Every structure is written in structure tokens, then in C-alpha cells.
Amino acid sequence: MLELFQNNIWYVLIVINYLLAISAVTTLLFRNINPTKTLSYIIVLVFFPFFGLLVYYLFGQEYRKSKIFNRKNILNQSIVKKLNASLEQTKSQLDALEDDFLEDKIKLVKLLQKSDKAPLTKCNTVDILLNGETKFDRLLEDLKAAKHHIHIEYYIVRDDKIGSKVLNLLCEKALSGVKVRLSIDDVGSSITRKMKTKLKESGVEFYSFMPVLFPKFTGRMNYRNHRKIVIIDGAVGYIGGINISDAYVNYPESEDYWRDTHLRLEGEAIVTLQVQFLINWNFVSDSDVDISEDFFPNKPCKDEIAVQIAASGPDTDWANIMEVIFSAITSADDYIYLTTPYFIPNPQIITALQVASKSGIDVRLLIPDKSDSWTAKHATNAYLDSLFDAGIKVYRYQKGFIHAKTLVVDDVFSTIGTSNMDYRSFNINFEINAVVYNKKVSKELKAIFLKDLESAQVMNPEAWIKRPKSEKIKESICKLWAPLL
Template sequence: MIEILKDNWFKLIIIANYLLVISAVITILFRNINPTKTLTYIIVLVFFPFLGLLVYYFFGQEYRKSKIFNRKHILNEKIIKDLNKDLSQDKRELQELEDELLEDKIKLVKLLQGNDKSPLTKCNKVEILNNGEVKFQRLFEDLKTAIHHIHLEYYIVKDDNIGTELLNILCKKAKDGVEVRLSVDDVGSDISHKMKQKLKDSGVQLFSFMPVLFPKFTGKMNYRNHRKIAIIDGAIGYLGGINVSDNYVNKPDKKVYWRDTHIRIEGEAVVTLQVQFLTNWEFVSESQVKIIKDYFPNKECKDNVAVQIAASGPDTDWANIMEVMFSAITSANDYIYLTTPYFIPNDEFIMALQIASRSGIDVRLLIPDESDSWIAKHATNSYLERLFDANIKVYRYTKGFIHAKTMVVDDLFSTIGTSNMDYRSFKINFEINAVIYDKQKSEELKSYFIEDLKNAKEMYAEDWLKRSKLNKLKEAYCKLWAPLL
């Protein structure tokens, strides 16, 4: 028997591989996911023995609504229920908002409120922050004035120059008696053991989101926390595309200019941002947070910008951010301007843009000229011909790398946040966006988009079609992996 096993060990391993493959394929078919994604996984499993199973193990398993992401305690707290009830509008109030402010965009408000219990907040002051140097100056000023608590949640935190400056501020505030909570993604972040010990000794509460064994080799692991948010004393909130790293700060000696967008909010929308932080904190710390009113102080109304906070991830029933973007596209009347570093959308998103453009709406997309990911760059390129077919204008940012994730529609609707326009952000990672219904802020974001076009080159269909066959082959190959990116 032993001799037979020795002589046929490879055949037995292959048989075992394909028995597992059959089981995985049956599971995928029963999940009833997107046919393209289903076919991609089946091809990888069947034609790449062993490797296919590894890919499926790390990327293919579906944990949406799983118990590991079931975090309902916070949402059931009486204080939060009362706050959401106070912020929610009845049908009469929504009708007044539609008549006075939102025109035909009221369905976006209802979509988010129904999907994610994200109330429309009407009393907010919003400041758009362009680039890391501006964001960190404002953030550090606010952190230094914190009295009760500081809550930070980031995909990337590094203890380089800017990161060390931020972490030192947190240590000082914690020593002064301020509650400091810091949640970082284990794959994205890189904090030295020495700095972690300093944070601990200072009283900073630090937890990693879903720790992995070898974070440097798992940069595309599924279900990462891609959010970048900060809450100071429950009164000030930050969110957007800018992580904590020197890469995001433009200094005179920096080789690559980094263009990014963040926002600062004072007002009622910070309530929803705080709730999202606390639900994540319960998950990473594996303990229930005692909810007190100091986390949700009464806020003086400094401005009247209407804002909703849209959060999505494996713990939400719907892909909220993608849905609100899709709905905004389909309700556009004049223009749609999008900026994203990664454009790897699903067919529905592409079709919505095509229909909008063919209906006479000015649709423009701004993407990087040079990407930080070879496969993402060519996957993005594989979709451009479909945009050109519908006369959508495509621009490549040439001044440096554009990492902003923004969208503005009709001088009325805009969104700024952490979500890229790709499969991973729409369906897999934890993301968060601010959805803003305000003419002045939309016009401001539009002006920044037009300014960015001065540092971009427009692409033309006739030139694009002349690209080499080698590039077309790269695009075809990378597009096969698009549902997994």
C-alpha cells in the first residue's frame, strides 16, 4: 500500500485538488453571484491547479452578512436610536427639501436612508481639503484642541515623518487624559514595535483590523478596512482619500506630486461618522463600548450644508456607495465629473455612464496617467474603449499621481470619500463617503475638477485604437482578473 502511494502521490494530490475544486465550484454556483465573476473563479480553479485553490481561499470566499461582521450592539443603543430618530425626516420634511433644495435628487436621500439608516443631516459646515499638506495642518490643529476623545480609523498609518508627528500628538493627548482610540488596517499599515509600545505606554488604545500573518505579502487580501476617518470630541469629522504617510504630503523635494481630496465636517453628520467608528471599534477590540452623551455632544449650527454619510462593506446588506453613485448618474441632467485612481467598474456602472453620455449629458472621467499598480492600470485601460464608444471624455492626470475619489453632478450633488470606482471598493472592502447636496460645495468641487484638467491630457478614440497589440493583450489579461481586483 505504501509503495502504491509513493508511486502515485502526484496523481493522488491532483485528484484531491480537483475534488476540492468541484466542491468550490458548486459553492460558487449556489452563491448566484455575477456571471462574469463566477466564470473567472471557475477558470482559475480548473486551469490553475493548487494556485486556483489558493486564489479562491484568499479572495473568493463570501463573508458578507457573516457572523464575523455582525456588529449590531452599537446600533441598538438607546442614545443612538434617539439620535437617528431626531435626525430623520418625515414625508412632509422630505417634500419640503425636494422643493427647496434637492430637485429630483430626493431619491438619493431615500435610497441611503432605506439601505443604511443613514439620515440626511441639514446642519453642517463642510470644508474641502485639497492634498495632504492642507489636510494634516487642519487635522493636527484640531487634534491638539481635543478635550474628551479622539477617534481615528485608517487603512494606512506609517510611522514615517508625518505619521510620527501624528502619533506623537496622540501620545501627548492620551497622557493629558483624552480618550484616544486608533484603529488601523493590518495589511495597509506599518507601525514599528517601538512606536506601538510608545502608544501603549501613553494610554493610546490601538487595535488592528483583521490581523494577517504576513501583511507585506497580502496587499490585496479581501475585506480590508479602506476607510480614512477621524472624529474629535464628537464635533469635528474628517474623511476622504488621504492616509497617514509621507506619500500623501507634497514637499519641495518630493519626486511624485500626490493629488488627493479630503473633507472636514462640523455638524450633525459627525453623528453618523461616530456611529460608524464605534461599530468598527467594537469589532476590532472585541468588546462593547459604553455609549455616553459625550460622544454625541449638542452641536451649534454653523452652516446649512446637507450631508449624508454612506458606508458600505461586508456588514451592510447593500452596496450603498455604488448604488448612490449609480442613482446619481441615472438622475443627472447636465454633467457628471468623476475622479478616481482605479476605474474597474461593473457592467451596470459602465452602462449608466454610456446612457447618460448618449443622452447629451457631459460625462468626464479623470484617471492617473501613471498608476501605482501595473495590473490595475491595464485593467482600467480595458474599459476605455467602451467609454469612447459613448463619447465620454477621458483625461489622464500628468502632474503626478491622482488619488482623489470624487464625483460631482449638476451643481447639486457631490461625493467625497474613500471608495474607488472598482469591484473591490464597491463590493468587498469597508468604505465610507460623504454625500453632499449643496450648490456651493458642488460648484467648488467642480472648479477643482476643471483646475485638475489643466494638468491632464485628454485621450482621443482614434489615437487609443492605434495602441499596440501587446498593450491590448495586457489589457485582455488584466481584465480577466478585474472581478478579483
Template sequence: MLDFITNNIWVLLLIINYVLVIIVAFFILLKNINPTKTISYIIVLVFFPFFGLIVYYLFGQDYRKDKIFNRKHVLNQSIISNINGELQPEKDEVRELKNDLLDERIKLVKLLSSSKNSPLTINNELQIIKNGENKFKLLLEDLRNAKEHIHLEYYILRDDKIGGELIDVLCDKASSGVAVRLSIDDVGSSVSRKSKKRLSQSGVQWHSFMPVLFPGFTGKMNYRNHRKIAIVDGKIGYLGGINISDTYVNYDESDLYWRDTHLRIVGEAVKSLQIQFLMTWEFVSGCKLKIEEKYFPKEECNNKLAVQIAASGPDTDWANIMDVIFTAIVTAENYVYITTPYFIPNDQIITAMQVAGRSGVDVRLLIPKDSDSWTAKHATNSYLECLMEANVKIYRYCKGFIHAKTIVIDDKLSTIGTSNMDYRSFNINFEINAMIYNEEKSIELKSHFIEDLKDSEEVDLERWRNRSKGQKFQESYCRLWAPLL
């Protein structure tokens, strides 16, 4: 018997594989997902033994529905319900918004409000921050002035020059009695044992998000926390594209110019950021944190500026950020200006951009000329021709690497956040964006976009069509892997 098993081990393994394939295919069919996606998964399962099962295990399961990232304990606490209730503006406040700005975007407001954790906030002050060197000047100063607590949630933290400076501040504040909580992604971050030990000894409470044994080898093949947010004393909040690393700071000795955008918030929207952090903290710490009023201080902000915080990930019922971006594009009347470092969109976003472009809306997309990923670059290139044929203008940033994740529409709506325009940000990673309903800030962000175009080249449709067949093949091949990038 043992000899038979030994001599036929591969046959037995193949039999086990295809028994599992039949079971998995049965459950895929029951999900009633997109037919093309269903067929694609079944083809991979049938024609790639073992590998197909691994691919489906990593990418085919809908964790949003499976609810493995359950954070209901935080949301069920009465103080959270009270905060969300208090943040809902009165009808008179909404009517007072300048030029009926909000009424024209009421569909977006309702779409996000339906998630229950994205209330519209009216009383806010915002500062749009251009590039990491400017962000860290503000952030480090705010951290040094913290009195009660510091909450940080970052995809990338490295203990290099800027990371070391931030760690110094965190350790000093924790030693002086300020409650410091830090959540870092285990794949994105790289912190030495020495720095981790120092954080712990100083009293900083820190946890890695979904720890992995070999982060250097896992790459992106996990659900990751891609957010970059900070909350200081529940009064000041930060979010955007800038991680904690020297890469994001344009030092004199930097080899590559890094163009990025971040946002500093003072006002009611900070409470929404705080709620999102507390949900993450409960997940990474494994403890049911008691939510206290000190995390939500009552601060008067007399500036009337409407903001909604949109969060999405495997813990949300819907792909909130993708849904709101889609709706914003299809309801645009004059222009849509998009900046993103990674553009690997789904069919909904492609269709929305094409429809907007063909209907006379000025749709422009700004992406890097040179990407930090060969596969992502070629996958992105595979989408450009169909967009340009629909009158979408494509620009490639040449000065360095553009990492900003922003959209501005009609001088009325803008968004700054952590979400790229790709499959991972829309469906897999934890992301967070601020939706800003304000003319002044939209015009400011538009001016940044126009300024960036001066350091960019426009892609010509006719020349693009004449690129080599070898390049087109590379693009088509990389596009096959778009959901995994």
C-alpha cells in the same frame, strides 16, 4: 500502503482537489449569481488545481451575506437608535432646502436611508480640503484642541515625518487624560515597534484591523479597511482620500506631486461618522464598548447643508456606495465629473456612464497618467475605448499622481470619500463617502475638477484605437484579474 501513498501522492492530491471542486461548484450553482461569474469560477476551479480553490476562498465568497463581520451589538444599543431617529429631518426642514435641491435627488436619499445607518442630516458645515499639507494643518490643530476623545480609523499610518508628528500629538493628548482610540489596517500601515510601544505606554488604545502574519506578502489579498476618518470630541469629523504618510504631503523635497481631496465636517453628519467608527472599534478591539451620550454631544449648527454618510463593506447588507454612485450617474441631467486614481469598474458603472454619455450628459473621467500599479493601469486602459465611443471624455493627470476620489453632478450633488471606482472598493473593502446635496459645495468641487484638467491631457479616441496590439493584449490580460486588483 505507505509506499503506495508516497508513489501516488500527486494523484491522491488531485483526487482530493476535484472532490472539493465538485462540492464548491455545487454551492456556487446554488447561489444563483451572475452566470458569467459562475462559469468563470468553475473554469478556474477545474483548470487550475489547488490554485483555483485558493482564488475562490479569497475572493469568491460573499462575506456580505455570510456576516462574518457582525457588529450588531453596537447597532442594537438604544442610544444608536435614538441618535439615528434624532438625525432624521422633519419634512418642513427638507422643504426649506434652497431651490428644491433635495427633491431632485430624493431617490438617492431614500436609497441610502434604507440602510438605516445613513440618515439624511441637514445641519452641517463643510470645508473641502485640497491636498495633504492643508489637511494636516487643520487636523493636527483640531487634535491638539481635543478635550474628551479622539477617534482615528486609517488604512495607512506610517511613522515618518507627518506620521511621527501625529503620533506625538496622540501620545500627548492620551497622557493628559483624553481618550484616544486608533484603528489602523494591518496591511496598509507600517508602524515601528518603537512607535507602537510609545503609543501603548502613553495610554493610546490602538488595534490593527484584521492582523496578518506577513503583511508585506499579503498585498491586497484580504478584505481591508480602506477608510480614512477622524472624529474629535464627537463635534468635528474628517474623511476623504488622504492617509497619514509623507507621500500625501507635498513637501519641498517631495519627488512626486500628490493631488488629493479631503473633507472636514462640523455638524450632525459627524454623528454618523462616529457610529461607523464605534462599529469598527468593537470589531478590532473584540470588546463590547458601552456607547455613551458623550460620544454624541448636542452641538448647534445653524448652517443648513444636507449630507448623508454612505458606508459599505462586508458588514453591510448592500453595496451602498456603488448603488448610490450608479443611481447618481443614471439620474444626471447636465454633467458628471468623476476623479479617481483607480478605475476598474463593474458592468453596472460602465453601463451607467455609457447611457449618460450617449443621452447627451457631459460625462468626464479624470485618472492618473502614470499609476503606481502596472496591472491596475493596464486594466483601467482596457475600459477607456468603450467609454469614449459613448461620448465619455477621458483625461489623464500629468502633474503628478491624482489620488482624489470625488464625483460632482449637475451643480447639485457631490461626493467625497475613500472609495475608488473599482471592484475592491465596491465589493471587498470597507469604505466611507459623504454624499453632499448642496449647490455651493458642488460648484466648488467642480472648480477643483476644472482646475485639475489644466494639468491633464485629453485622450483622443482615434489615436487610442491605433495603439499597438501588444498594448491591447496587456490590457486584456490585466482585465482578467480586475476583481482581484
């Protein structure tokens, strides 16, 4: 019997593989997810034995609404419920705001308030920070001034030149009595054992998000925390695309120019930002946070800029960021200016952009000329024909790598955050965006977009059609994998 098994071990393994594959396919069909994504997994499972199973079990597990990501412990605490209730706008208040400055974008506010319990905050100061060198100058200054607590949650933290400067400062603040909580993604971040020891010995509470065994070999492992936020004393907040790494700072000796965008916030929006941090902290620390009123100080209103904080991930019932972007595109009357390093959209976003452009709206997309991901670049290229067919203008940034994730619509709506325009950001990763309803901020972001176009080259649809067939083959293959990227 043993000899028979040994002589036929390959056939036995194949049978086991396809039994597991059938089980996986059945699970996929019952989950009733996006048909394109389902088909992609089925193709991989059927035509790539063993490898297909590995891909499915690494990337195909669905944890949205699962109990492992529990928001209720934080959202149900009395202080949080009271704060959210005080910020939430009534229907009559929203109707008044529509007449005041929100125009037809009021439905975006209602969407987030209903699906994400994200209240519209009206008392905020918003500063747009261009590139890492500007962001870190302001951030270090604010960190030095911290008196009560520092909360940091990042996808990438490295203890290189800028990272060490930030981490050493956190140690100093913790030793001085400031409560410092640091959450990093285990796949995206890389901190030496020496620095980790220093953080803990200094009193910094430090946790990795969903640790993996071999982070260097799991760069696309599912359900990563892609957020980049800082809250200082419950009064100052940072949110955007810039991670804590030298790659994001344009030092004089840097070989590559990195163009990115971040926000510095003061005001009521920090309440929502703080709550989102605490939800994640409750998960990574596996303990209930003792929330005090010191986390939510009552500060005087400096500027009246309306902001909502949109968060999405496996812990939310809806794909909140994708929905608000879709709704913003479909509500546009004049223009849509979109910047993203990775453009691998779902059919809803593609259709919304096409319809907007065909309706006479000025739709422009700015993407990198050189990507940091071979598969993402070719997957992006696979979608460009559908944009050109609808008259959408596509620009490739030439000066360096553009990593900004921004959208501005009609001088009224803008969003800056961590979400890329791709399947992973919309459906898998933990993401967070600031949604701003303000003409001054929108016009500033519009001016930045037009300035970036000076360093970009508009693509020629006629020339693009004539690209080599080898490129089209690469694009087709990568597009097939797009739902898995």
C-alpha cells in the same frame, strides 16, 4: 501501499485539488453572485491547479451579512437609536426639501436612508481640503485642541515623518487625559514595534483590523478596512482619500506629486460618522463600547449644508456607495465629473455612464496617467473603448498621481470619500463616503475638477484604437482578473 502512494503522489494531489475545486465551484454557484466574478473564479480554479485554490481561499470567501461583522450591538444602543430617530427625515420633510434645494436628487437621499439607515443631516460645515499638506495642517491643529476623545480609523498609517508627528501627538493627548482610540488596517499599515509600544504605554487604545500573518505579502487580502476617518470630541470629523503617510504629503523633497482630496466636517453628520467608527471599534476590540452622550455633543448650527454619510462593506446588506453613485449618474441632467485612481467598474456603472453620455449629458472621467498598480492600470485601459464608443471624455492626469475619489453632478450632488470605482470598493472592502447636497460645495468641487484638467491630457479615441496588440493582450488578461482585483 505507501510505495504506490509515493509513486503516484502527483496524481493524488491533482485529484484532491479538483475535489476541492468542485466544492468551491458548487459554493460559488449556490451563492449566486455576479456571473462575471463567478466565471473568473471558475476559470482560475479549473485551469490553474493549486494556485487557483489559493486565490479562491484568499480572495473568494464571502462574509457579507455574516455574524462576524455585527452592527447590531452599536445600532441597538438606546443613545444611537434615539439620535438616528431624531435625525431621520419624514416623507413630508423630504418632500419639502425636494422643493427647497434637492430638486430631483431626493431619491438619492431616500435610497441611503432606507438601505443604510443613513439620515440626511442639514446642519453642517464642509471644507474641501486639497492634498496631504493642507489636510494635515488642519488635522494636527484639531487634534491639539481635543478635550474629550479622539477616534481614528485608517487603512494606511505609517510612523514616517508625518505619521510620527500624528502618532506622537496622540500619545501626548492620551497622557493628558483625552481618550484616544486608534484602529488601523493590518495589511495597509506599517507601524514599528517601538511606536506600538509607545502608543500602548501612553494609554492609546490601539487595535489592528483583521490581523494577517504576513501583511507584506497579502496586499489584496479580502475584506480590508479602506476607510480614513477621524472624529474629535464628537464635533469635528475628517473623511476622504488621504492616508497617514509621507507619500500623501508633497514635501519640497518629494519625488512624486500626489493629488488628493479630503473633507473636514462639523455638524450633525458627525453623528453618523461616529456611529460607523463605533461599529468598527466594537468589532476590532471584541468588546461592547460603553456609549455616552459625550460622544454626541449638541453643537450650535453654523452652516446649513446637507450631508449623508454612506458606508458599505461586508457588514452592510447592500452595496450602498455603489448604489448611490449609480443613482446619481442616472439622475444627471447636465454633467457628470468623476475622478478616480482606479476605474474597474461593474457593468451597472458602465451602462449608466454610457446611457448618460448618449443622452447628451457631459460625462468626463479623470484617471492617473501613471498608476501605482500595473494590473489596475491595464484593467482600467480595458474599459476605455466602451467609454469612447459612448462619447465619454477621458483625461489622464499628467502632473503626478491623482488619488482623489470624487464625483460631482449637476451643481447639486457631490461625494468625496474612500471608495474607488472598482469591484473591490463596491463589494469587498469597508468604505465610507460623504454625500453632499449643496450648490456651493458642488460648484467648488466642479472648479477643482476643471482645474485638475489643466494638468491632464484628454485621450484621443482614434489614436487609442491604434495602440499595440501587446497592450490589448495585457488589458484582456487584467480585465479577466478585474473582479478579483
